[in-house]
Amino acid sequence: MEVNNVVKPNLQIRAFYLFFIIVNIQTGLGILGAPRHIFQEAKQDGWMSVLICGVLMHLVVFAMLFILKKYESADLLGIQVDIFGTWIGKLLGTLYLVYIFATLLSSLINYIQIVQVFIYPQMPSWMLGSLLVILIVYTVSGGVRTAVGIAFVFFFLSFWLFFFLYKTVGYMELTSFRPILEASPRDLLLGSYQAGYSFIGIEILFFLYPFIEDKKKVALPAHLGVAMTTFLVLVVMIISIGYFSPTALEHMLWPVLTLFKVVEYPIIERFDLIVVTQWAMVIFPNFILFSWIITYGMKRLYGFTQRKTLLVVASLLLIGITFIKKQLLISTLLGSVSSAGFWIAFIYPLLLLPLVLIKKKFFSKKGNSE
Amino acid sequence: MKKGIFNLLCCTLLIGCVPTYHIEELGVISALGIDLVDDGKLETTFNYFKFDPEKTSQSTITSTTARTLKGTQDRGNLESNLKLVGGQLRLIIFGKEMAEDGLIRVIDNFSRDAKLSDTMYFSTTDATAKEIITAADKNKDLDAENYLFELIDNNIKREIIMRSSFRDFMHEFNMPGIDPVLPLIELEKDKPIIKDVALFQDDKYVEKATQQEGFFIKLLTSRFKSGQLELAIPKEPFQDYINKHAKTDDQEQITVTLSEVRSNNKIKLVSAQELSFKVDIDIETRLLEVSEKVAISNEAIAKRFEKEIEKKINSKLNNLTSKLKELQVDPIGFGQVYNSTVRGKNLSDGEWRDKIPDIQVDFNVTVAILRHGLTQ
Numbered sequence: 001m002e003v004n005n006v007v008k009p010n011l012q013i014r015a016f017y018l019f020f021i022i023v024n025i026q027t028g029l030g031i032l033g034a035p036r037h038i039f040q041e042a043k044q045d046g047w048m049s050v051l052i053c054g055v056l057m058h059l060v061v062f063a064m065l066f067i068l069k070k071y072e073s074a075d076l077l078g079i080q081v082d083i084f085g086t087w088i089g090k091l092l093g094t095l096y097l098v099y100i101f102a103t104l105l106s107s108l109i110n111y112i113q114i115v116q117v118f119i120y121p122q123m124p125s126w127m128l129g130s131l132l133v134i135l136i137v138y139t140v141s142g143g144v145r146t147a148v149g150i151a152f153v154f155f156f157l158s159f160w161l162f163f164f165l166y167k168t169v170g171y172m173e174l175t176s177f178r179p180i181l182e183a184s185p186r187d188l189l190l191g192s193y194q195a196g197y198s199f200i201g202i203e204i205l206f207f208l209y210p211f212i213e214d215k216k217k218v219a220l221p222a223h224l225g226v227a228m229t230t231f232l233v234l235v236v237m238i239i240s241i242g243y244f245s246p247t248a249l250e251h252m253l254w255p256v257l258t259l260f261k262v263v264e265y266p267i268i269e270r271f272d273l274i275v276v277t278q279w280a281m282v283i284f285p286n287f288i289l290f291s292w293i294i295t296y297g298m299k300r301l302y303g304f305t306q307r308k309t310l311l312v313v314a315s316l317l318l319i320g321i322t323f324i325k326k327q328l329l330i331s332t333l334l335g336s337v338s339s340a341g342f343w344i345a346f347i348y349p350l351l352l353l354p355l356v357l358i359k360k361k362f363f364s365k366k367g368n369s370e
Numbered sequence: 371m372k373k374g375i376f377n378l379l380c381c382t383l384l385i386g387c388v389p390t391y392h393i394e395e396l397g398v399i400s401a402l403g404i405d406l407v408d409d410g411k412l413e414t415t416f417n418y419f420k421f422d423p424e425k426t427s428q429s430t431i432t433s434t435t436a437r438t439l440k441g442t443q444d445r446g447n448l449e450s451n452l453k454l455v456g457g458q459l460r461l462i463i464f465g466k467e468m469a470e471d472g473l474i475r476v477i478d479n480f481s482r483d484a485k486l487s488d489t490m491y492f493s494t495t496d497a498t499a500k501e502i503i504t505a506a507d508k509n510k511d512l513d514a515e516n517y518l519f520e521l522i523d524n525n526i527k528r529e530i531i532m533r534s535s536f537r538d539f540m541h542e543f544n545m546p547g548i549d550p551v552l553p554l555i556e557l558e559k560d561k562p563i564i565k566d567v568a569l570f571q572d573d574k575y576v577e578k579a580t581q582q583e584g585f586f587i588k589l590l591t592s593r594f595k596s597g598q599l600e601l602a603i604p605k606e607p608f609q610d611y612i613n614k615h616a617k618t619d620d621q622e623q624i625t626v627t628l629s630e631v632r633s634n635n636k637i638k639l640v641s642a643q644e645l646s647f648k649v650d651i652d653i654e655t656r657l658l659e660v661s662e663k664v665a666i667s668n669e670a671i672a673k674r675f676e677k678e679i680e681k682k683i684n685s686k687l688n689n690l691t692s693k694l695k696e697l698q699v700d701p702i703g704f705g706q707v708y709n710s711t712v713r714g715k716n717l718s719d720g721e722w723r724d725k726i727p728d729i730q731v732d733f734n735v736t737v738a739i740l741r742h743g744l745t746q
Contacts, residue, residue: 118484122389131384138377171537175703178710245545246716261488262537270457270487 001086003078004071005210005300012213013148015221021208022225024151024285025201027232029110030338032254032279034198034233035240039249042191044176045183047237049191054230056192056346057199061222063349064202067356068209068218076206077300079352083359090301096203097297099337099344101313103200104290105320106337108132109330111283112321114254118276129321132280132287133314140291140310144211147292151285158281162232164271165239167263172242196346197338198233201286202226203345207293393421397452400429400515403499404439404476405465411435412468412476414442415500417507419515420452429515431507433500439479456483460519461491462536463499463555469568469575477543477573480536488537491522494568494575495555502555502562509560518562522553525564529597531581532567532588543573547705547722551587554578569699572719577697579690586683586690589633589651590702597631599655601686603678611664611671626679627659637704639711646730647704653683653735657742666742680735687733698726 038046071079076096081089112128120128139146183191205222212218240255252258263271294313295306324330403415412435419429434445446454462480464473480486495502507514525531531553532538542550552575554566567584569577579587585599602623605612636650657666657675666672694700705722717725 120388127384127388131381134377134380138373141373173706175706175710179713182713245541247544247546248540258488262535264487264489272484 001078001081001090001300003082004074005078006073007210009213011144011211013145013208013211015212015214015217017148017152017221018205018208018212018218019221019225019228020152020155021148021204021285021289022202022222023228023232024155024282025204025289026199026225026229028201028283028286029107029114030198030200031233031236032114032256034195035237035244035255036249036252037194037197038191038237039241039246041194042183042187043246044178044241045181045188046191046241047234048181048183049188050195050230050234050237052188053192053195053199054226054234057202057226057230058223060202060346060349061205061226063353064205065219065222067349067353068206069215070356070360073210073215075208075210075300076203077297079206079356083352083355093297093301096344097294097301099340100203100290100293100297101316102333102337103341104287104294104313105317105324106330106333107283107286108317109321109324110334111279113327113330114257114276114279118257119273125325126318126322129318132284133317133321135284136287136291136317137310137314139288140295141307144208144292144296147285147288150288154281154285158278161275161278161282162235164263164275165235165259168239168243168259171262172239174242176242176246193342195233196342199226199229200338200341200345201289204289204293206349207296391453391455395453396420397430397450397454398458399454399456400458401461401463401503401518402456402459403463403465403503404468405498405500406468406471407435411437412439412442413500414439414446415503416443416446416454417503417515417518418450418452418454429507431503439476455485457485457487459486459490461493461522463502463518464492464494464552464575465499466494466496466575468499469494469552469570471574473573477540481540486536489535491519491526492534492536492539493522493553493555495562496578497557501557505557505560506562512561518555521555521562521564525553529588529594531564531584532591542701542703543570545703545706546716546719547700547707547709548703549699549701549719551579551584551701569694569697569701571697571699571723576699579693582686583690583693586687587701589653590635590637590649590687593635594631594633594653596629597633599628599631601626601628601679601682603675603682605662607674607678608662608664608671611667612662624664625659625661626657626675628653628655628679629658630656637702637707639707640732642708642712644730645708645725645728646732647707648732649687649734651683651733651735653737654740655737657739672739672742676737676739679737679739683735683737684733687735688731691729691731695727695729698723700726704729704731 035046038049042049067079068074077093080092083089084092108129112125115128116123116125139150236256239259240249243259244252244255249255257272257275260272260275265271268274291310291313295309298304298309299306324333397418397420399416399418401417405413407413413433415431415433417429417431432446432449434442434449436442436445443454503518506512506517526533532551534552539550539552542548549572550570552568552570553564554568555562556565566578566580568575569579585597588594602625605622605624608624632654634652638648640646640648666675700722705717708722709716
């Protein structure tokens with residue numbers, strides 16, 4: 001397996017799309033439940049946890065880009081093979097893809113569950129599941145440029161939802177934020193750890209890097225994307241602290257959807273239903289990009305055709321959707337994915353960085369396949 | 371191309387699997403009354419309507435009894451040829467016994483069911499909820515399915531009573547150190563009207579307060595944008611300015627009506643040991659009506675009006691707080707202020723309730739009369 005992966009120019013994308021890709025892949029379902037999880041740890045100081053998490057996230061992006069820049073045009077799978085050797089590298093790569101699959105499955109199940117709770121309680125999961133999986137197969141078959149295009153277009157088609165939160169601002173109470181800094185540093189960090197789930201998806205950088213046409217300009221859109229996500233999570237967090245009472249927020253599954261329940265207009269009295277429906281557009285780029293990572297990763301690791309992997313992934317997704325139905329089981333799945341995500345997405349790049357540096361320094365002659 | 375057609379076909383066919391609701395077959399519940407009857411069962415009165423372009427009055431009433439709320443809805447379905455749905459539920463009335471027993475056993479359902487709106491209104495009554503809904507339905511002058519909702523909605527929008535949506539109730543119920551307030555619907559000559567407000571201890575109805583006390587509770591908890599207040603102030607300070615020709619019966623008092631009241635409040639905990647609070651209230655208002663002929667011709671008399679109104683509001687607020695202390699209810703949220711000022715573990719509702727009788731509140735009211743209409 002080649003460490004560097006030189007992509008044909010007709011498949012390349014411009015760096016500035018990374019901004020939309022990163023914002024889109026990060027603001028999926030994590031943000032819907034984020035205020036609750038953060039609040040459970042850091043209470044009214046949760047907004048600080050979000051800020052801390054955002055700063056740490058920039059550090060992670062910095063580390064990722066640092067690693068990637070040491071190579072000419074490599075992705076994570078290639079780098080792992082370069083550092084750990086073919087066998088361990090491939091094993092790690094496979095594990096990484098399994099993790100990506102778990103993330104994909106958990107968010108798909110979670111979204112279906114939300115639709116069932118809010119709109120169609122009687123609808124069987126496999127049905128909405130098949131509709132989404134068909135769409136995923138259809139879009140991913142179009143290749144990376146289609147996936148990126150979807151992320152770009154859906155960003156604009158769904159971003160407007162955010163502005164409708166203005167109605168909830170009037171309900172906020174300032175007393176809810178006081179006393180400031182009551183949380184201990186430990187609580188704040190635990191809150192940041194919980195906030196981390198909203199930032200999962202940054203891994204896409206590791207896989208999309210070879211496809212970027214102007215690699216020198218990667219840093220700006222990547223950091224802006226993370227900053228944008230931090231901003232969105234921060235706003236949602238601040239509104240939730242002010243809007244909900246502590247007991248309510250601690251027990252609410254999707255505080256952000258509940259926020260939209262007070263948005264009401266004479267012609268659209270139940271705005272929350274629109275939000276749940278529209279959230280398909282927020283979450284769909286996640287599905288697409290994660291599926292693409294899996295198919296492309298399998299091609300890189302084992303040379304499987306993307307079409308074959310795609311069909312296998314689709315069938316596995318359908319099986320997962322049909323059998324994982326209980327709300328509590330889903331919560332457990334989400335919990336384990338988010339804690340795995342913390343180690344895999346955020347800590348792993350920081351561990352990988354010194355290894356790459358050592359490798360480059362001492363084995364520079366044979367290390368890179370130049 | 372073939373793939374595209376296949377996908378399109380799949381999507382179209384799968385969409386057909388989603389359950390459909392025909393609007394003609396739905397009984398849309400607009401108001402719900404919940405009463406507690408013998409041995410802890412709930413009696414629910416549904417006011418629902420059917421979309422039918424040919425009829426003018428389409429609302430129907432059904433009452434059923436069961437142990438849970440959804441149970442009563444299932445039974446309601448048995449008594450109707452329509453499928454009862456709650457997505458348009460606008461108003462819930464709790465009967466007196468239900469409210470006194472505590473609402474906790476039914477509100478769980480409201481917060482669990484995503485179909486229900488967060489903006490529907492809660493209210494309570496001194497009679498049974500069934501009587502209120504039936505009265506509204508029987509009274510031919512009233513448009514039954516809308517009347518009760520509009521009664522509450524308009525008064526909330528005109529800032530006469532406090533906002534009492536489901537969301538607000540839940541917020542005050544869940545928040546330690548603040549208790550909810552709901553409008554109280556009463557029957558007068560077979561017509562449901564709002565007269566008072568109901569004070570709650572958490573989810574239990576304890577006592578009613580007058581509408582004017584309700585105004586002062588709102589003054590202390592939120593901002594007025596355009597409220598109305600009628601006050602009686604002593605006549606004595608204005609003796610020199612009163613036009614003697616226009617005589618009224620009342621020898622001691624002048625009644626003034628303030629409108630477009632804009633207010634701002636600030637509650638501060640002065641001492642956590644002594645539980646003393648300081649409340650600053652700023653009011654800007656327009657003097658709309660004075661029961662005596664008093665010419666507001668110079669700064670001095672306007673000042674005097676402001677002073678007297680301030681004094682009056684101050685004493686009213688003091689009366690209100692002593693009443694609340696006696697009842698051990700805290701709709702104003704002094705406990706919330708306490709919790710947000712004092713570091714450490716927050717007091718729970720119960721812990722705070724024991725402290726309520728000991729609180730001391732010092733009011734500082736400033737009134738500014740901005741305008742006094744067309745005449746002096």
